[in-house]
Every structure is written in structure tokens, then in C-alpha cells.
Amino acid sequence: MTDLHPDDARPAAGADTPAAELRGITKRFGPVLAVDGVDLVLERGTVHAVVGENGAGKSTLMSVLYGLQRPDAGAVLRNGRELRLRSPLDAIDAGLGMVHQHFRLFGSLTVAENVVYRAEPGRWGVYDRRAAEQRVTELAGRFGLDVDPSARVDTLPLGVRQRVEILKALHRQAEVLILDEPTAVLTPGEVDSLFAVVRSMAAQGTTVALVTHKVREVLEATDRVTVLRDGVVSARLETARTTAGEIVEAMIGRGLKPAVNPRGAVSGEPVLEVSDLRLAAAPGAAGVHGVSLQVRPGEVVGIAGVSGNGQREVVESVLGLRSPDGGSVLLHGQDLAGLGVRERRGRGIAYVPEDRPGMGTAASLSVADNLALGHHRTPPLGSRARLSPRAVRAQAGELVRRLGVKTAGVNAPLASLSGGNAQKVVLARELHHEAPLLVVEQPTQGVDVGAGEEIHRLLLDYRARGGAVLLVSYEISELRALADRVLVMLDGVVTADLDAADATEEVLGAAMVHATRPDDGSSRAGS
Amino acid sequence: MSGLVARLRLAAPAALVPLGAVVVALLVGAVVMAVAGVDPLRGYDAMVRGALSVSNIDFAVASFTAILAMSLAFAVPARMGEYNLGGDGQLALGGISAAVVALYLPAPAIVLLPVCLVAGALGGAALASVSAPLSTRAGVPVIISTLLLSAPAVALTSYLVRFPLAERGSAVPQTSRLPDAAHLPSFPGTSYTNAGLVVVVLVLLLAVRVDSRTPVGYEIRVAGANRGFAAYGGLSVPRLTLGTLVAAGAVAGLAGAIIVMSQPFRFIDDALTAPGYTFAGIAAALLAGGRPALLPLTAALFTVLTVGSAGMERDVDVPRQLGQVLQAVVILVLALRVLAARWVARRARDAVGGKV
Ligand SMILES: Nc1ncnc2c1ncn2[C@@H]1O[C@H](COP(=O)(O)OP(=O)(O)OP(=O)(O)O)[C@@H](O)[C@H]1O
Numbered sequence: 001m002t003d004l005h006p007d008d009a010r011p012a013a014g015a016d017t018p019a020a021e022l023r024g025i026t027k028r029f030g031p032v033l034a035v036d037g038v039d040l041v042l043e044r045g046t047v048h049a050v051v052g053e054n055g056a057g058k059s060t061l062m063s064v065l066y067g068l069q070r071p072d073a074g075a076v077l078r079n080g081r082e083l084r085l086r087s088p089l090d091a092i093d094a095g096l097g098m099v100h101q102h103f104r105l106f107g108s109l110t111v112a113e114n115v116v117y118r119a120e121p122g123r124w125g126v127y128d129r130r131a132a133e134q135r136v137t138e139l140a141g142r143f144g145l146d147v148d149p150s151a152r153v154d155t156l157p158l159g160v161r162q163r164v165e166i167l168k169a170l171h172r173q174a175e176v177l178i179l180d181e182p183t184a185v186l187t188p189g190e191v192d193s194l195f196a197v198v199r200s201m202a203a204q205g206t207t208v209a210l211v212t213h214k215v216r217e218v219l220e221a222t223d224r225v226t227v228l229r230d231g232v233v234s235a236r237l238e239t240a241r242t243t244a245g246e247i248v249e250a251m252i253g254r255g256l257k258p259a260v261n262p263r264g265a266v267s268g269e270p271v272l273e274v275s276d277l278r279l280a281a282a283p284g285a286a287g288v289h290g291v292s293l294q295v296r297p298g299e300v301v302g303i304a305g306v307s308g309n310g311q312r313e314v315v316e317s318v319l320g321l322r323s324p325d326g327g328s329v330l331l332h333g334q335d336l337a338g339l340g341v342r343e344r345r346g347r348g349i350a351y352v353p354e355d356r357p358g359m360g361t362a363a364s365l366s367v368a369d370n371l372a373l374g375h376h377r378t379p380p381l382g383s384r385a386r387l388s389p390r391a392v393r394a395q396a397g398e399l400v401r402r403l404g405v406k407t408a409g410v411n412a413p414l415a416s417l418s419g420g421n422a423q424k425v426v427l428a429r430e431l432h433h434e435a436p437l438l439v440v441e442q443p444t445q446g447v448d449v450g451a452g453e454e455i456h457r458l459l460l461d462y463r464a465r466g467g468a469v470l471l472v473s474y475e476i477s478e479l480r481a482l483a484d485r486v487l488v489m490l491d492g493v494v495t496a497d498l499d500a501a502d503a504t505e506e507v508l509g510a511a512m513v514h515a516t517r518p519d520d521g522s523s524r525a526g527s
Numbered sequence: 528m529s530g531l532v533a534r535l536r537l538a539a540p541a542a543l544v545p546l547g548a549v550v551v552a553l554l555v556g557a558v559v560m561a562v563a564g565v566d567p568l569r570g571y572d573a574m575v576r577g578a579l580s581v582s583n584i585d586f587a588v589a590s591f592t593a594i595l596a597m598s599l600a601f602a603v604p605a606r607m608g609e610y611n612l613g614g615d616g617q618l619a620l621g622g623i624s625a626a627v628v629a630l631y632l633p634a635p636a637i638v639l640l641p642v643c644l645v646a647g648a649l650g651g652a653a654l655a656s657v658s659a660p661l662s663t664r665a666g667v668p669v670i671i672s673t674l675l676l677s678a679p680a681v682a683l684t685s686y687l688v689r690f691p692l693a694e695r696g697s698a699v700p701q702t703s704r705l706p707d708a709a710h711l712p713s714f715p716g717t718s719y720t721n722a723g724l725v726v727v728v729l730v731l732l733l734a735v736r737v738d739s740r741t742p743v744g745y746e747i748r749v750a751g752a753n754r755g756f757a758a759y760g761g762l763s764v765p766r767l768t769l770g771t772l773v774a775a776g777a778v779a780g781l782a783g784a785i786i787v788m789s790q791p792f793r794f795i796d797d798a799l800t801a802p803g804y805t806f807a808g809i810a811a812a813l814l815a816g817g818r819p820a821l822l823p824l825t826a827a828l829f830t831v832l833t834v835g836s837a838g839m840e841r842d843v844d845v846p847r848q849l850g851q852v853l854q855a856v857v858i859l860v861l862a863l864r865v866l867a868a869r870w871v872a873r874r875a876r877d878a879v880g881g882k883v
């Protein structure tokens with residue numbers, strides 16, 4: 001793996017032989033039939049969307065293609081030849097690459113070091129930094145991926161880190177690239193530049209499989225669509241000849257009824273009042289420089305902006321996960337200074353964090369235990385001295401049913417849930433607090449359109465019952481669907497405060513673009 | 528990555544691996560015996576009789592009491608992912624504390640017995656508690672600080688029993704015999720099996736209950752599963768660390784107190800640490816895989832290995848160290864399984880290139 005263009009290493013194949021093909025793939029997890037006899041043909045130089053509801057089997061299918069999971073039945077073909085995949089290493093050798101939703105980079109290494117990892121240029125085991133950086137620059141230039149090869153990865157925003165992941169796969173000569181929900185954590189600008197890269201790769205002969213929940217992305221960036229439903233293919237479509245409605249119909253078996261947002265008059269004393277919040281900037285964080293905001297009962301206040309502009313710091317200061325250098329946070333008029341997370345939650349704050357695996361869930365615990373956190377010291381689950389396992393399971397069963405979480409049972413470990421279903425668990429737990437203030441980051445990340453619509457409805461119901469919501473989202477459409485007011489944050493200050501009526505896609509997009517440097521911030525520190 | 532490991536764990540039915548570890552250990556023992564020219568069946572028969580025959584069971588139960596307590600002392604912090612390797616020090620400090628109270632507090636049995644037990648628990652807890660702030664404030668891992676603090680604590684008790692507390696005129700480094708009021712009442716017809724077993728079993732039942740039916744037990748499991756999730760939920764990891772370590776040290780100290788309050792009713796230098804209760808307890812806890820309810824079973828198994836190997840030495844002339852070898856093999860197999868899971872995970876990670 002030292003030569004950049006070993007085209008000869010691959011068997012020659014006719015132009016019409018598919019670059020990769022899955023035939024009759026079946027994969028079971030215990031009682032769960034995740035994928036059931038699925039065929040998938042990835043034609044050379046095309047972008048192929050794989051869509052479907054949460055738990056439809058998309059990730060499982062892609063893991064089979066990349067050698068991460070062994071199928072119970074079926075075959076993986078590359079250029080018409082059957083592959084024996086014992087691990088991803090075999091898949092990489094066969095010219096496959098995968099970018100996972102949660103990036104796997106070494107934060108303390110530079111971009112170039114990450115890209116060439118395990119295929120370092122150099123002589124006698126001595127790493128040649130200049131050669132590595134030059135290679136990365138070359139490769140990046142060829143595909144229009146804008147990165148600084150000598151930057152440390154942990155100082156980069158998520159969108160740029162993702163480019164590093166893609167470069168890594170390209171550097172290993174991936175000719176078939178799998179992207180599993182690549183846009184879930186990206187801002188609109190980052191999504192646009194990702195798709196530009198994907199198109200340029202396809203034009204140069206790379207084949208791309210793209211897993212996504214966003215129909216708009218399917219229409220914008222792909223050539224073909226395979227829709228999975230409950231582990232089987234429910235439709236094969238050609239993007240140019242289909243419509244959003246047809247795709248959604250195939251995914252969820254019905255049309256969409258977007259949540260209506262009856263905006264009522266907002267009144268009453270603010271539930272949350274943040275005044276002149278200040279946090280020093282640190283390497284990798286923009287800091288917060290005098291942010292003030294209020295959320296009233298029955299109001300959704302959205303925070304828009306490129307990730308890494310201080311939203312995280314504001315949220316963590318409200319929750320008590322971090323103490324600000326200055327300013328105040330008031331809940332129902334009472335200063336929360338000096339209070340820890342437990343006290344603040346006890347006074348009525350619920351929180352859906354963006355970092356689901358690191359903060360929002362414990363993968364090794366059961367679904368029931370994941371749903372109990374924060375409820376475990378109060379009736380009906382328990383008291384200070386007592387916790388009833390039966391009540392924990394009963395409540396979990398009820399919440400799982402209410403939100404339609406797909407799981408083998410409440411005793412199953414959370415790790416066995418698909419990404420979107422894990423997100424529903426977090427939401428179910430936090431909504432169930434019925435706290436006066438709900439802080440949500442990216443509530444529909446990784447959630448399918450049907451469930452996303454359902455989650456929006458749940459949040460609006462919550463607001464209609466008088467709840468106050470502070471919503472951090474990178475999706476303009478989500479902010480528009482939910483928020484009564486939208487603040488735009490840039491470099492730790494609020495640069496725009498818009499009424500819902502004024503916060504049109506154009507205005508918000510412009511505020512964020514205007515707010516952002518042309519390269520959407522690869523020179524600035526990320527989240 | 529944790530997802531992959533979790534998947535591997537799912538794949539292997541939970542009970543299979545520990546059972547396999549025991550089987551492998553017994554097979555290794557059989558091979559060793561066969562090589563030494565001993566019929567393995569006779570050897571194991573001698574081992575079981577060495578622990579469980581009518582004449583030996585009395586002593587075996589006393590060992591079981593100590594091993595069960597020490598398994599709990601390891602299992603409680605292990606529930607939140609902290610490893611207490613300082614059992615010996617906690618055991619010794621507990622023993623010496625109980626002995627001092629018994630020797631210097633003139634009181635009737637009804638008062639002295641509970642006070643001595645509590646003193647022992649406090650002695651062990653005091654030592655273990657030091658590791659909590661060392662971990663949460665200074666960043667010294669619990670597994671290291673407990674181990675490092677153990678040796679000086681044992682040495683301190685050695686010094687005490689040789690000089691200030693030494694029995695006058697005795698060649699053995701030991702305290703005087705404790706007054707009758709500090710002798711744990713034994714069961715009729717036995718000399719070693721006493722109320723200490725009842726105390727430890729009650730403590731175990733309490734631990735099982737706390738683990739499965741209290742908010743604190745739940746919080747300990749949450750902290751063990753994901754510290755970030757615990758902090759997000761408002762749980763205080765420093766407090767939970769302190770709590771589990773105090774509980775662990777208290778149980779170990781209690782075991783020390785029970786030993787000095789049983790035959791021969793003295794603190795004898797080395798008598799608490801030499802039999803290897805701490806190591807057997809760790810092995811039993813590892814074999815139980817963090818489920819406190821299984822501890823009696825695994826502790827019984829290691830009691831047979833520990834106590835029975837003496838009988839084996841006597842009857843079939845196989846060195847008693849074989850018992851320790853078998854314990855080590857069990858731990859090794861369990862550790863290999865963790866390493867294998869890590870190795871598979873690493874291979875997968877290398878394939879995709881590290882993590883943030
Ligand atoms: N390791 C596992 N153990 C048990 N069940 C699993 C495991 N991995 C996946 N599943 C189950 O298989 C089904 C398909 O999961 P998969 O992750 O492929 O869904 P997905 O289409 O990627 O969903 P999402 O959009 O939510 O990410 C789900 O019901 C899931 O619970």
C-alpha cells in the first residue's frame with residue numbers, strides 16, 4: 001500500500017460489471033432478522049443512496065459490505081468476483097472504504113498523519129512528514145477537499161474531520177466508498193461541500209454508497225436509490241425519475257404529514273434567563289463573549305450556527321456541566337450559580353445532548369436502565385432508599401411503546417439498538433421529566449423522516465403544554481419547523497435574533513454564510 | 528468500539544466463559560498430576576475431601592467466610608470499574624484494630640463483640656478511603672493506590688504486633704489472647720465455624736440488595752458503564768468512588784476482625800495475609816463477573832481449591848501449591864478472554880484507523 005495508483009492490482013473488469021454487489025444478504029441478531037435476502041448493485045462511478053427507517057438494516061448491510069459483520073447467507077462481489085471478507089482489512093485490500101458516523105481519528109495527530117496511517121511514506125521506518133503532507137495536498141486537490149495537512153485533528157470542526165476520513169479512504173485507494181449517515185452532524189454549508197466532493201469522486205470513477213435519512217440529500221446528490229424496509233428492499237428507484245413523495249412512501253409506507261406549528265402568543269415570566277454569559281476562548285473552542293437570551297413558557301428558542309461557535313458552551317453552562325467565567329443563569333428567576341448538574345436537573349431542566357454515545361447513553365446497560373437515569377430516585381420508580389427493578393422495566397416498556405422504539409426488549413443492551421432508536425431512547429427519557437425547561441441539541445440526528453416528524457410533534461406538544469425549549473440545531477429546516485425565535489451564534493456572540501416569521505431559509509442561510517468565513521471555518525477551532 | 532465489544536459479549540452466553548475457565552483449570556491440574564504420576568481422580572478426590580470431609584469442613588467454613596468477604600471487597604468497587612487490590616492491607620488493619628479494642632476495652636460480650644467488628648470495619652475503611660481522593664483529585668488510579676498502600680499497612684501491623692502490642696515472653700510475633708468477651712460464639716460442635724459467617728452472609732445479602740434494589744446501586748452501575756453518562760445525569764462520581772471504596776475496605780476490615788476474634792483469638796503476624804484470602808477473593812469475584820449474588824458459589828469453589836490442596840498434599844503427595852496454580856489458571860483464562868475481545872476490537876479499529 002505504498003503506490004498511489006496501483007490500478008494493475010485490481011482485476012480488470014468490463015465497464016458494465018458493477019463495482020460492487022451484494023447478493024441475497026441475510027443477517028440475524030438473535031431473534032431479530034436485521035437484513036433479509038437483500039440484493040444491492042453498486043454501479044461504477046455512481047452515487048447510490050441507501051435509505052430507510054430506523055432499524056431497517058442499513059448499517060448492518062453496509063457493515064457486511066465492509067467486512068465488519070459476517071452475513072448468515074449471501075455473497076459480496078467486487079468487480080464480479082466473490083470476496084471472502086474476514087475483517088475490514090480484507091475489504092480495504094479489495095478497494096473498499098467506509099466513513100463511520102462517529103469518526104475514528106487520532107485527535108492528537110495531524111491531518112496528514114491520520115491520512116497516511118498504516119501506509120506511511122518514509123525510508124527505513126522513518127516517517128517522511130514532507131512527503132506525507134505533499135501527498136495529502138495532492139489528493140485533496142484532486143477531489144476538491146479543502147484541508148490543511150499540518151493541522152492537528154482535534155482543533156478541526158466536524159465537517160473538516162470528515163474530509164480527513166474521506167481522504168484516508170481515498171489514500172488507501174478506495175474505489176468503493178461507504179458513507180454511513182455522513183451528514184447527521186454537519187451544518188448546511190458543510191453538507192454542500194461534502195456533496196460537491198462526492199460528485200467529483202463519482203466523476204473520477206469512484207463508486208459511493210450513501211446512507212442518509214434526508215430525502216433532499218438523496219435528490220441532490222445521488223443517481224440511484226435503494227429503499228430498505230424491515231430488512232428487505234421495498235423499492236429500487238432512479239433519482240432522476242422519482243420524487244420526494246415516492247421515496248418517503250417507500251420508506252415509511254405512507255406520506256408525510258409535517259408537524260403543524262400553531263404559534264400562540266408567548267407570555268409569562270421567562271423560565272430561563274441567561275445574561276452576559278462569558279467563557280474564555282480555549283484552543284479548539286470559540287468561547288462565549290457576552291451572550292444573553294431568554295426562554296418563556298410555551299416558547300421554542302432556536303440557536304443556529306456552525307458547530308463550534310459557542311453553542312456547546314452556552315448549553316453546558318445552563319446545565320452546570322461547566323462553570324462560566326462571568327454572567328448569570330437564572331431559572332424561574334433564581335440564580336443557579338454554584339449548583340451542580342443534579343440540583344439543576346432537580347429544579348426542572350431536562351437535556352438531550354448532541355453526544356449520544358459519550359453522554360446521552362451507556363451502551364452496555366439495558367434499554368430499561370438507560371431510560372431510568374434521573375427518574376431513579378422518585379416515584380414510581382423508587383425513592384431515596386429504594387429502587388424497584390419491576391417499576392423500572394414497566395416504565396421502560398411504556399416509554400418504548402409510546403415512542404415506537406424498535407428493540408428486542410427493555411432488557412436488551414442499548415448497544416443492540418440502531419442509531420435512530422437509541423436517539424428515541426434519549427428523547428423518551430428526557431421528555432418524560434416534564435421539566436419546565438428542555439434543552440435539546442440536534443433532536444432528530446440519525447432519526448428517519450417518519451420518526452423525525454413524530455419527534456417534532458412531541459416537542460411541539462411539549463411546548464403547547466407550556467414547556468420552554470432551548471433548541472440547538474444545525475438544520476435550518478428544523479429550526480424553521482420548531483422555533484418561535486432563532487438566534488444565530490458566531491465566534492461566541494449572538495449575531496442575529498430573528499422572529500420565526502423573519503427567519504426564512506434565505507435569511508438564516510445568509511446570516512450563517514455572512515457570519516462564516518468562505519471556507520466554513522477549517523481555520524477555526526471546532527467543537 | 529465499545530459497541531463491538533458489547534456485541535462480542537452478547538455472542539458468548541454469559542455463563543459459558545467462567546464455566547470454561549474452571550474446566551480448563553481442572554484439566555490443567557489433571558495434566559500436572561498425571562505428569563507427576565498421580566491419578567488425577569484420586570488427586571481431586573483428596574482435594575475435595577481435604578476441604579469437605581467431616582473433620583475438615585469446620586476449618587473450611589472459616590476460610591470460606593474470609594474468602595467470601597474478600598470477594599465482596601473486590602466486587603463492590605469493581606461494579607463501577609475501580610479495582611481494589613489492597614485487600615491485604617485492609618484485612619490486616621481491620622484485624623489489628625479489632626484486637627486493640629478487644630485488649631483494651633473492658634466490656635461485656637454483648638458490647639465488645641459489635642464494637643470490635645465495627646472497629647475492624649473502620650480500620651479497613653480508613654485505609655481504602657484514602658484511595659478515593661487520590662483517584663478523583665490527584666488522578667492516581669485506584670488499582671495502583673490500593674496496591675501501593677497495602678504493603679505499608681501490613682508492615683505497620685507487623686511492627687505493632689512485634690513491639691507495642693507483642694505478647695510478653697512469646698517468641699511468636701502475636702498479641703496476647705483476646706478476652707473471652709471478644710470471642711465470636713461458635714456453632715455447637717465446631718471450633719472455627721462461628722457467628723462471623725452469619726455476619727458476612729448478612730453483609731452479602733445487604734450488598735446484593737443495594738446493588739439491585741437501591742438508587743445508589745443503580746448509580747454505581749451507571750458510573751461503571753459510562754462516566755460521561757453519569758456526569759450528564761448529575762451523579763457525583765467522586766462520592767460514588769469514595770462510597771464503594773469505604774464499603775470495600777469495611778468488608779475487608781470486618782474479615783480481619785472476624786479472623787482475630789476466632790480461634791486462636793489473637794492477631795498473629797502474617798496469619799491474616801499468608802493464606803491468600805485476598806487473591807482467592809479476587810479470583811472468586813472475577814469468576815462471578817460482577818454479579819454479587821454468584822459470589823457464594825465462586826467463593827466456595829476457591830475455598831475448596833485453597834483448603835483442599837493441603838489435604839491433597841497429605842493424602843496423595845501433590846504439593847499444595849497446585850491449588851494456587853489452579854486459581855491462577857482460572858484468572859488467566861478470564862483475562863485471556865478480555866484480551867481476545869480487545870484484540871478483535873483493535874484489529875477492527877486498526878482497519879478503520881484509531882479513534883478520537
Ligand atoms: N449487534 C446487534 N445485536 C442485536 N441487534 C442488532 C445489532 N445490530 C443491529 N441490530 C438490530 O438490527 C436491526 C437493524 O439495525 P441497523 O443498525 O442496521 O439499522 P439502521 O437501518 O442502520 O437504522 P438507523 O437508521 O437507526 O441507524 C435493528 O432492529 C437493530 O436493533
Ligand SMILES: [Mg+2]
Pocket residue numbers: 058059060418419420
Ligand atoms: Mg444505522
